[in-house]
Amino acid sequence: MYYPLESWITPLTSIRRERLLPVPGEVLVGYGEKVGPADVVARCQVRGHMRVVDVGRALGVDRARATKYVRKAAGETIQADELLASRGGLLGSLRGGVRSPVEGQIVEIRDGFVVIEAVPTTVELSAHLKGQITNVMPKRGVVISAVGTLIQGLWGCGGEAEGVLKLLVDSPQSPLRASAIDVSCHGTIVVGGHIVDERALEQAIEANVRGAIAGSVNATFGPFLESLPFPVLITDGFGSMSMSEPVFSLLHASMGREAMISTYRPGRWGGRRPEVIIPLRVEEEVPAEDTGPRPLKVDDRVRILREPHMGGLGTVTGLPRLPHTVESGARLGVAEVELQDGDTVMVPLSNVELIR
């Protein structure tokens, strides 16, 4: 029994997504309510930056004595440029005292230092999914349930976005080209087989796209992708491999539909995968996504994750009990995989990903 890596690339499934605030706040929707991707479901206040004012130095007095010149107490609010501390008497008035660099709240006065927390910022959490509220966690967030297409990606950056899917290529091998991006891409999530040059993304900025999806991208583009004003989701890997066929087919079939992309990046110790969700209206009951791990079996659909067949898709036709010697000379547990072109290859178990 071998539990492989796995990716969800499925046309129709029941999806449940938690939407959680970074810090406790207020939930704005109730159980059973229907929400759209842009609807705000919860809100919280995130602490502002800390500013530290060295009152002793500013007043030119010993730090032990400086505290007594502070005109505010811990917990009080203060305006930007409001007098924070001053020495009394004529000399003190002439010197003008110390003013607050920021609007906020005094959080600590200590040894001549005053710490001011800038005004907190309000964070609004959108639903980012068209669905129904199926759980409310007071002060923390909600669970939204929906039915639709789910595609898990490999890597992403730039946060979340919603928009209409616009396929700009006619095959999964075709790269995203700048020439294909025009004013009609405004507000859409553009899709290409892979990203080969920065000009396409520069053009995407001009066209004001909401996001981009591609099969692969060169790792050297990393810093550039991180600087883009929209999220980018990579479905298959780094390099110049094509978008895998099932992903392309699903995106192709969903052209013109509204999609949500999230570019979570799982870390070494957990986290979520980046994903594309395309909500669908379905009358019949759809089975819930089975998130539990499952062992690899014959007839499973798999994607190959390393050379010499990287990106290849196929079906498991055998799981030999004995190790097999691969090209590198290593003897490893393998899966026998029939590729889409009909070839049968032996792939180390560690290098296959189950497509669910």
Place this chain on the structure above:
Amino acid sequence: MSQDFRTVESILALDCGSTTTQAMLLDRVGKEYRLVARAEAPSTLGVPWNNVMISVRQAVSDLSQVMGWPLIDQRGQIITPEHQLGGVDAVVAITSGSEPLRVVLAGVTRDVSLTSARRALATTYTSVEGVVSLDGEDGNDHELNYDLEGQVRLIHELVPDAIVLVGGVNGGTERPVLRSAEAMALACATLPQNNCPPIIYAGNADLRPKVAEIVGTEAHLQAVENVRPSLDLENPGPLQAEIEELYRNRKLERLPGFGTLAGWSSVQVLPAAKAFAYSVQYLARLDGINVLGVDVGGGSTTLASAVDGQFHLSVRSDLGLGCSAARILEDVSVQDLTRWLPFEVEHEEVLNLLHNKSMYCRTVPQTRQELLLEQAVARELLRLTLADLKPRWPSSASHLYPGLLPKFHLVVGGGGGLANAPHYGQAALVLLDALQPVGVSGLALDKARLLGPLGGAAMVQPALAAQVMEWDALLNLGTVVAPVGTAREGDIALTFKIDYQDGRSLRVEVPYGSLEVIPLAPGQTAEMELRPTRRFDVGLGMKGQAGTTKVEGGLMGIIIDARGRPLPLPDDPEERREKMQRWLWDVGS
């Protein structure tokens, strides 16, 4: 935990790494304890599984199947103690899978107290996320005197697991240490109480009351002995112990599935690096020799050394061949990696491979090209970790040449990066290139990755661990003879005569720049007369000094590494690639 282990005859050892989980059965075979069987499964610590026990149960089930001996009952629980129908007397577990302890280090000067503190922190899985010092330089470093706001923000942004405050020798400087304490206390005062990291003070001992006064009730303060009591003395032990305790409480025990794992284990679950270090220490004490053990894992790289009775451990929690594979590019360039390759490869190809490996960290190289590239990464991981360990080796009888390794009687390579090498010669070459041992050393491979688990097993049954260590742990690769010195390529560096047990003998002249492998089967020994030329020393302390030594054979035999120390690599890429290929051929790969 106060179990009586005297009756323990069989142990299930579990090693839960970030990439692979292993299960091994150690049991009595005739009169000896041996490794009976071993199984492994890819670790299930990350998404979508988030539970170490899935891979543990898979590995144990596979082990049961191999042996035809039930180890898990129908409820999925371990059967213990062993009875007539199955089970095992005891279970030990080690892990390197949990997140490292995130630390902010605050001190006075980077090359004195902060350096000592860093070394102390490197003995367990920690990650120094930010540094505050008087002489802050790097992007992550904050200058103590003029950047108080920066320090407060640093703590707010990172919210580390611990703040380690050091500085000043005992009776020495006061002001900067107290200033640092003030900054950290101020930062803690502005954090919510439940988010406030503990402050561990390991600085000038005379200042403890003042530091306690400054920190007050703002944070939990733990004072330990000064990590640098005087300029010429380092005292890492107390800080190490405190950090280990924090790591256990805040990270190890929060590993998903840890509760069940700890419930199965007959003794405390050990950090893998510590267990590995116990084994290296044992090997050194057993024969009174110098030992260097290295472990190239998926999530971390560990080096443990015993030199002239002094023991050192260095863990790089951020450097591994798995999910952190691409992280190495923050410390080395792509050229540093490709210089070890016998073929030309595009810069982009290397980057793509490392980033894909970081995403799909359990994958293994299937082509020779990708295998050699991962082995190139392993060399650099070892070199980086070695650079942390090198300054800790004192000048001693064994440390003849500053900048080079001390004389090690035994060098052991372990971890998936070396143990999974398809050819022993490749593992040997990675060790030789990265570590560059000097003089005469035994070379061994922890092929079954037993050293860590045996460190844990020794806590239950030391005799069992010792016997398995003797019989099954180390795969003897052979003996390396590495003369120190330089000459013109092709000049004779060393002449040796080897007298085999069967009466045959062989005399060979070894030119500088070459790598020679002389067959000597495992279990065989031979007398070797070494005659270095006047520019070379074979570890006898003097150039040109001849000597005779008894050498042990192994899977590789005797390797004469006359390529020079430090190992010079040609600047010309074509010439360098040719050399790499020749060296691979020389070791039979």
